[in-house]
Amino acid sequence: MMKKIWKKGAASAAAASLILGVLGCSQQPAAQPAAAAASQQADTxxxxxxxxxxxxxxxxxxxxxxxxxxxxxxxxxxxxxxxxxxxxxxxxxxxxxxxxxxxxxxxxxxxxxxxxxxxxxxxxxxxxxxxxxxxxxxxxxxxxxxxxxxxxxxxxxxxxxxxxxxPEPFNQPSSTGVLYRADWLKNLGLKVPTTLEEYHQVLTAFTKNDPDKNGKNDTYGLGGKKDSIFEGVFGAFGVFPEFWYERDGQLKQGYVLPETKQALAVLQQWYKEGLIDPEFAVADPKQLDSKVINGKVGVYEGPAFAIFAKNKITKSLKEVTPGGSFGFTAPPVGPNGDSGLPETPPAxxxxxxxxxxxxxxxxxxxxxxxxxxxxxxxxxxxxxxxxxxxxxxxxxxxxxxxxxxxxxxxxxxxxxxxxxxxxDRRWAPDYVRKALEDSAKFARPNALWKSVQAELDYPDLKDKLWPEYYTKIVTGVWPVDKWDEFVKKYYEQGGKEIEEQGNEAWKTLKK
Structure with missing residues (x-):
């Protein structure tokens, strides 16, 4: 560690001189001895x-x-x-x-x-x-x-x-949306989906109607990876499990809200119909990319950058399928008009x-x-x-x-x-900038981004309990009603403290 090279008593004067000088603000007259001494200290x-x-x-x-x-x-x-x-x-x-x-x-x-x-x-x-x-x-x-x-x-x-x-709109932190095989849509004569029902129709066609015209039953509608969930489906019901939401003047995490159970029911039904890649729960990001590039899945959540002609995903897709192309669109609209994806953490x-x-x-x-x-x-x-x-x-x-x-x-x-x-995405061409601006519109807020101590004390709720129930419910190992058991365990195993501390932090920030 560095040796102490100036005295604390001179620090405040030197600090003022340095900051004001660098940032172009008014300074004390140079003739004053204190200002001159501060300038010398600042050069140390x-x-x-x-x-x-x-x-x-x-x-x-x-x-x-x-x-x-x-x-x-x-x-x-x-x-x-x-x-x-x-x-x-x-x-x-x-x-x-x-x-x-x-x-x-x-x-x-x-x-x-x-x-x-x-x-x-x-x-x-x-x-x-x-x-x-x-x-x-x-x-x-x-x-x-x-x-x-x-x-x-x-x-x-x-x-x-x-x-x-x-400050440019395309530089907002969130950049995620829904990517889909635009050439598959064209092959099947389908339009870009907007509602949950239309997404279901497209995913069904991508799974069962030979969208790549290779004569094989080797495609799935929806792909995912183990470190995420199908957030657009949760967004269609207005919640994301890890986010905080105000309910009757109190904050609740999405895990325990009934809308989460509704989203799980949709995902379980889609999985039963064979529309979701069965390896979603174990696939890492590179494996998902490989499935996308090699035409095994037709829809996935990902960054707007993927549509850029120089992006490695698009370039690799073109090498495998010269006529292949991606589209970028909004996540599905749910029964009550909700739609969106989680905003990127501000920090x-x-x-x-x-x-x-x-x-x-x-x-x-x-x-x-x-x-x-x-x-x-x-x-x-x-x-x-x-x-x-x-x-x-x-x-x-x-x-x-x-x-x-x-x-x-x-x-x-x-x-x-x-x-x-x-x-800073000023490298992006206009069509990518447009997709990035759209992705910012898809982002939905979290009522509390601040972590509380109880979340650090009980990491298994997020890292183990939720992933187990989520995966087993979606894949049909457990019925959707098992979510009620999850909520009970969540509160018993530390969620009550997390919720209490979250509300304390929220009220402090609101003051």
Missing amino acids: PVTYNFFMNVGAPEYPQDGGEARKLITEAAAKAGIKGFDYNVSLNSGKDFFTKLNLEAASGELPDYFDVDIPTLTKFVDEGLVLPLDDYIKNSPSITSLVPKEAWDAVTFNGKIYGIPSGSR SSIAAVSAKVEQPDKLFAYLNWSVTDGDNGGYLLREGVEGKHYTFDKEKNDLQDLVGAAEKYKDGFSNPIKFIAVT
Whole structure:
């Protein structure tokens, strides 16, 4: 950990000078001795250690050409004496190492984190409260929505920096919809479905009417994967099991609402009719992609990006079936007019700052600069060098890569040093932008995104109890009425505490 290099008494004056200077605000007159001393302190060199949850073996240990270019550009922007080292890891290994460093008292200065780990670190006093720094970071606050800050607020203080999104409609976080084989619809003379009944008709035809015209009974209407549910069917009844909903002035999780039982009944009927791929409960994402590419399923929930001509799913489909094509549409409308898919969590990516960090004002001046566009840090960090790594057409607001991601990583740019994740899809052509804008309209809100301690205390409700009942009910191993038993067990095995704490958190956020 870094050696203490300035005294706490000078910190507030230096912080004010640095932040005001970097963000273009008015400063104290230069003739005042206190301001001059603060400026000198703010120039004191600091090398910050970043630990990011990114798999990028190409990223150079010394930061590559990017490090020199970025630190020089930051200095020109008024952030002097700033340098960085970046360490990478990913998945479970990332959190194993992060927790080991926390246990040894050597947390990095800035690091990726998830809500459960952040909750633990807050309780242990290992992370810095960020309110005073965030309020002086206008670029950050303009990109991150209020509900995302709520998710990282503990005891009235902010302890994490959530991901953000650019303001364009196609940059809203949610990007999921229903993908279907448009060529199969054409082969069978069907229209794009809208209601549950029309979806049933299309799924039946895709399963039983030889949609690919190969003379074989080898297709299923609906495909899925083990780490998700058929959320569009739940959305047709206005609930998603893990989301919170207000009922009579109290919050309830969708698991226990009767609409969930209605959705399960539909899915069980579709499964009995053979319309759902029987391997949905064990398929991983790659296996689902393979089934889609090889024409085994005709409808699935996925990202709007899949319709992009350069997307690997579409390219692979064209290689297998030259005339194959995807359409993108809304999830089904249910009997009461409900329709939608779960909104993407507002804090899908979170970073935190060590309580021991030196000169946090300088760090935040840099972080704010790093997500500021124009000639500032945003394009340089995220995209690289214009003309070498990317092109930007300002009039069309079109940003295109000239090299692949691995090439950017090798030079020290892009994901490994996106210290604040910002959704930016300006690379997308108009037809993909339209699909992305539509997907934002499909997104339905969660009444509470904040995790409560009881959810961490009783993870088996979400990870084991619900998946068991969901899978066995959908596949017909258990009758739909088994859902009532699930609700009883949910409350007995910790759900009562989750609900109580969820309501407490909700009421606090509403104040």
